[in-house]
Amino acid sequence: MNKWLLGISTAVLFFSLSVGCSSKPADNLQSPPAETTAKPTTSEPMVLQWSITGEPSTMDAGIATDSTSMDMINLTFEGLTSVDRQGQMINAIAESYTHTPDFTHFTFTIRKDAKWSNGDPVTAHDFEYAIKRNLDPKTASGYAYQLFYIKGGEDFYSGKGKQEDVGVKAKDDYTLDFTLRSPTPFFRELTSFTTYYPLHKKTIESNPQWAAEAKTIVGNGPFVMDTWEHKSKLTFSKSPTYWDTANVKLDQIHIVIIEDNNTALSMFENGDLDWGGYPSFGLSPDAVGQIKEEGKLLVADNPGTKAVIFNTEKPPFTNKKIRQAFSYSINRQQLVDNILQTGVPPAYGWVPVSMGLNPDGYFKEDVAKAKQLLAEGMKELGLTQFPKVTYYYDTGETDKKLAQALQGEWKKTLGVDIDIRTAEWKVFNEDVQNGKYDFGIWLWGADFNDPINFLEMYKDLGGNNVVRFDNKEYRDLLNKSYYETDEQKRKQLMFDAEKILMEEMPLAPLHFRGNAYVKNDKVKDFVIFPLGGSYFKYAYIEK
Structure with a gap:
């Protein structure tokens, strides 16, 4: 299904040749400044009520292959690149980047204010560790092939090469170097995919089951997972350590697991959920027909x-x-x-x-x-x-x-x-x-x-x-x-x-x-990724 899947907007494809340069960080796209629209002053926390149709299979960014897991991972983790409110690709944990004219070598500079949820700094070493770990056949990453664009990646995965020969290197704490097997003009877009996300090495090595419970997940994204009642609900809150916290307006996100889409739609219509349809849940054909007749049907055109x-x-x-x-x-x-x-x-x-x-x-x-x-x-x-x-x-x-x-x-x-x-x-x-x-x-x-x-x-x-x-x-x-x-x-x-x-x-x-949904106008700046999936970072609820 699978996936979800994260990516770039059609406005910046096919190979994003308009960004980057051979030796200087010109044209690097930075994250937007905080919006001038202030979060409404209230004594009550701003809470988004959401639903998903099934249990996330894992919160491990290196292993996840399904869209539900990836949506939850994008709440709690972040890669080198992401998107802005319009779905345009921007730098995230990467502060800037350069590439050679032939697109075989990319260098990313990691921002120094990026933190893990436990307060540790996010470094280039965390990216190198995660990518090499995901390429290790013992990890059994279903998306390992997304990393084969890196020189030596496929050889290591197939047992023909060594881990130390994989072309991703942390030159220092804040410089991440990629050597690719062949020209890959779209490589920057790949870095927004979950398999390229950093992982907290100490957490993984100390607990093989770290990605199955809320209390053991250490992420670097805009939210932290507070509770995970399996097959029932998940709750998230704004991360106090996230580098771009000024752009995060929601205080909490409450997510219930509802397998029956008609039940979820009824909850939306009753005001118990803040979104109806994709990417929260699927709309039944009967519901699509009725909403279409009312002139309220929207369709997300994700490839x-x-x-x-x-x-x-x-x-x-x-x-x-x-x-x-x-x-x-x-x-x-x-x-x-x-x-x-x-x-x-x-x-x-x-x-x-x-x-x-x-x-x-x-x-x-x-x-x-x-x-x-x-x-x-x-x-x-x-x-x-x-x-x-x-x-x-x-x-x-x-x-x-x-x-x-x-x-x-x-x-x-x-x-x-x-x-x-x-x-x-x-x-x-x-x-x-x-x-x-x-x-x-x-x-x-x-x-x-x-x-x-x-x-x-x-x-x-x-x-x-x-x-x-x-x-x-x-x-x-x-x-x-x-x-x-x-x-x-x-x-x-x-x-x-x-x-x-x-x-x-x-x-x-x-x-x-074509993903059908009906929009609740009080939810603002929720982003459906251009290639599909949920992005909650900028969302807020207008009172």
Whole structure:
């Protein structure tokens, strides 16, 4: 789903070539000054009432792969870069940065007023420690591949290199140096992702379970976690040690865990929650339709793709033709019109069209061809009757309705009976990550705004390659793209890779991302990250 995912706004992509320079910190974007709008004077603390749909799997920034955990981590941790109130990328723990003209070497200067929640200074060593720890295969970081842009990172992760050869070095307490494996113009954007966040070494080494309880979490973000009643609620308060505390107006954030989205919407309508819909919780199709009729529906246009994923290691989905048959028989526009109702486009490729690889897509629906492919695939597997398979989805009314619609459509077009089942997000996510499923639903939101982010997860087994896709030609194309400095040639390599992905069809794209919500006007300066997710730092409640 996964992710959440943090990143840059479309205003600063594609490679943010307008910022940085070869040898001086010119054009470095600094954090904005404190707003002139003063927090209302009141004896009562300013409290934001929020909800999430499931338990965070972890508060460890190096391990988290799901959006719920990342939203909570962004309350309590901060990286080298972040965003301002308009979603524009700015420096955060980094005070400034420089890069070489070929984008193979970046140097960040750490601000001297950055503190951990226990009062310790945040230093360049904390970043170096975290990145090398996340690359250690023993850490089992699902996002370790996001660090492979660093020279020696992939070699260390795969056991072919040494930790000391990884190209991230703390030259002193406040100078962090990166040497990259190839030109990476978008590297600064990567540093806003959680896998690049600093970690408090003493905390981690003294307690392996540090990220599971509020009292043991030492962060460096705008808030600290006060309580964590598992599967019930979490509370946060403004951090007294945060370097930019002048821009933090909320005194507290109270977050309840509500699995049923309709219950959460009722609480919002009753004034018990301060936000309705994404990124707090999902709106049901019925709710979307009603809010749309009232003219209040808003849709966050965050790049991402929802797809049916196939476990390619489990028959019958080991067979490419059967996967294609299930994909070609789906009427995507009907799903968008009748269930989603948000106007998002159907998807005929994995990479969002906003990233510019192939706006026309790679395939179209074709029921006759789907029936032929199913028959051919079953013959290749020696099957005379289609086996029992189960479609898996996490709780949520939209995904439930999608599951039911797909179940009916596959029965009608292919003549196959499938079972459907659901589980709460944490269980569902763990099952999918561990290959304990036949096929089901999956959403990927961009971590940074480049096509490689949607393609490289399927380059190697492990990490976020939940479909277990393994293709040498695909892998070779992406490996070449890392070293290609001509942008058009690089784009062609990624186009060719996506074409293979859509031919092999380990996943069947359904629609591109569009997140529905209804805005409560009293909540001000809450930021939905340009690539998706919650950012509470600037938020306040207007009385």
